[in-house]
Amino acid sequence: CELGSEADCNYHGTCISEDNESSGKCACDSSEDDGYPLYSGEHCEFARPCIQLIGDSGVVWNLIPIKENENEYSSWKAYGRGVYLYRGSGEIQGIATDFEEDDLVLMYTGSRWFGSYYRGGRQLGLDYWLHYSRELHAFWDQVYETNTYFVSNPTSHPDPIAVDFFQIGRRGERYGPLGELIPLSNPPGSGSFTCPGLNMSINDFVLQTLEERGGSY
Numbered sequence: 001c002e003l004g005s006e007a008d009c010n011y012h013g014t015c016i017s018e019d020n021e022s023s024g025k026c027a028c029d030s031s032e033d034d035g036y037p038l039y040s041g042e043h044c045e046f047a048r049p050c051i052q053l054i055g056d057s058g059v060v061w062n063l064i065p066i067k068e069n070e071n072e073y074s075s076w077k078a079y080g081r082g083v084y085l086y087r088g089s090g091e092i093q094g095i096a097t098d099f100e101e102d103d104l105v106l107m108y109t110g111s112r113w114f115g116s117y118y119r120g121g122r123q124l125g126l127d128y129w130l131h132y133s134r135e136l137h138a139f140w141d142q143v144y145e146t147n148t149y150f151v152s153n154p155t156s157h158p159d160p161i162a163v164d165f166f167q168i169g170r171r172g173e174r175y176g177p178l179g180e181l182i183p184l185s186n187p188p189g190s191g192s193f194t195c196p197g198l199n200m201s202i203n204d205f206v207l208q209t210l211e212e213r214g215g216s217y
Contacts, residue, residue: 001015001023001024001025001026001043002015002023002024003015003016003017003023008026008043009026009027009028009043009044010039010043010044010045012028012029012038012039012044013026013027013028013039013044014026014027015027025042026042026043026044028041028044029044036048040077040080040081040082041080041158042080045080046080046081046158047158048158049063049082049158049159050063050159050161050193050195051063052195052196053084053106053159053160053161053193053194053195054194054195054196055192055193056184056185056192056193059086059087060086060087061084061085061086061087061106061193062084062085063082063083063084064076064082064085064105078107078108078109079108079109079110080108081107081108081158082158082159083105083106083107083108084105084106084107084160085103085104085105086103086104086105086106101120101121101122101123102118102119102120102121102122103117103118103121104116104117104118105118105121106160109143109144111154111156112151112152112153112155113151113152113155113160113163113165114143114144114147114148114150114151114152115148115149115150115165116143116147116148116149117147117148117149118147144178145171148168149167149168150167150168150184151165151166151168151178151181152165152166152192153165153166159195160192160193161191161193161194162191163192163193164183164184164185164188164189164190164191164192165184165185165192166181166182166183166184167181167182167184168180168181168182169181169182
């Protein structure tokens with residue numbers, strides 16, 4: 001973006017210099033109430049996403065925060081959207097989970113949200129996951145084939161609210177590139193998640209989420 005430009009940031013922020021370069025990056029406007037950005041994306045094109053999701057069965061997913069500097073936080077992102085971490089334990093959508101070792105995440109992959117399970121994910125550390133999300137391509141990395149258990153309809157939303165999801169059943173030539181898609185939204189068009197609103201400040205939410213992860217992000 002052009003330094004000083006608000007138009008390049010969709011009038012939701014200002015283009016600032018990065019490492020004394022002649023071009024810069026958009027610094028998105030922040031809330032006066034909590035200090036967190038109101039928009040995200042390379043050009044501040046996305047409204048602030050839902051921070052906590054509640055699934056139809058009551059399961060909870062939290063946006064994954066990352067501590068960048070003292071009292072400064074952002075979130076882990078893929079394709080400009082925040083990544084959500086499942087907070088529960090036991091079986092979900094046919095996945096026998098072990099959250100002492102593993103991670104189940106919701107992440108955007110360019111046109112759809114994937115529910116992907118990573119065995120040993122908790123042990124990999126922040127640097128690995130930041131590099132992974134920056135370089136992610138869902139099909140080149142075979143994420144869909146090897147890690148993904150449920151998938152959304154195509155969407156450009158900043159979060160998975162008001163989007164239908166499908167469990168992935170059988171795979172093979174008969175079922176096309178996405179495999180057999182079993183609807184999880186009933187009736188169709190009803191979405192799979194709600195955004196309940198936090199009963200705490202964003203700061204407290206971030207600190208609690210990091211504490212639950214043992215500070216690993």
